[in-house]
Amino acid sequence: DAGVIQSPRHEVTEMGQEVTLRCKPISGHDYLFWYRQTMMRGLELLIYFNNNVPIDDSGMPEDRFSAKMPNASFSTLKIQPSEPRDSAVYFCASSLMVQPQHFGDGTRLSIL
Amino acid sequence: GIQVEQSPPDLILQEGANSTLRCNFSDSVNNLQWFHQNPWGQLINLFYIPSGTKQNGRLSATTVATERYSLLYISSSQTTDSGVYFCAVPSATSYDKVIFGPGTSLSVIP
Numbered sequence: 001d002a003g004v005i006q007s008p009r010h011e012v013t014e015m016g017q018e019v020t021l022r023c024k025p026i027s028g029h030d031y032l033f034w035y036r037q038t039m040m041r042g043l044e045l046l047i048y049f050n051n052n053v054p055i056d057d058s059g060m061p062e063d064r065f066s067a068k069m070p071n072a073s074f075s076t077l078k079i080q081p082s083e084p085r086d087s088a089v090y091f092c093a094s095s096l097m098v099q100p101q102h103f104g105d106g107t108r109l110s111i112l
Numbered sequence: 113g114i115q116v117e118q119s120p121p122d123l124i125l126q127e128g129a130n131s132t133l134r135c136n137f138s139d140s141v142n143n144l145q146w147f148h149q150n151p152w153g154q155l156i157n158l159f160y161i162p163s164g165t166k167q168n169g170r171l172s173a174t175t176v177a178t179e180r181y182s183l184l185y186i187s188s189s190q191t192t193d194s195g196v197y198f199c200a201v202p203s204a205t206s207y208d209k210v211i212f213g214p215g216t217s218l219s220v221i222p
Contacts, residue, residue, distance in 0.1 A: 031208070098202065
């Protein structure tokens, strides 16, 4: 079975540019989570969806970040405009009933 | 909210040695997950273990929910076991969220 699929694996872009990260959850899972991992702050939950509906976005750092889940098989996390402090590894995870969560391989984002 | 601690924070092992990693949590939980983040950054599910003991090859885990801890045992360690091990439990304030511990960084040297 295919796991959680994230794209791109790596993204390098200049400050001010729009960045879009993509995630395909495991088929049949009803929860989707977006996390950010940095050395300083560890793994942070940004936002999560249940049945395609955003439930809690309190972890989204600021208005420059937005996330959508238009259907059960696709979600995006967008940063506009991007800043160097957004550089991190962004993970998407999905689950059936919260746990166990299954993670994608992550997107390593570098903002120059 | 619930507090999650892991010990030790860092561990260096000679290949072939055994080790025990610990996860303590401040409130009772009904779910617990162990992950391994390998040197390439991938987060791999190891165990989903709300209670009791599970084994998978050289790895096993035990959760004693009533005493608020879980243990991860690694036997006959290999260099491929290197990485960071995280435990994760449900948030006390929001059932839909999980809280990750700070992790144990393991280095297995040949």
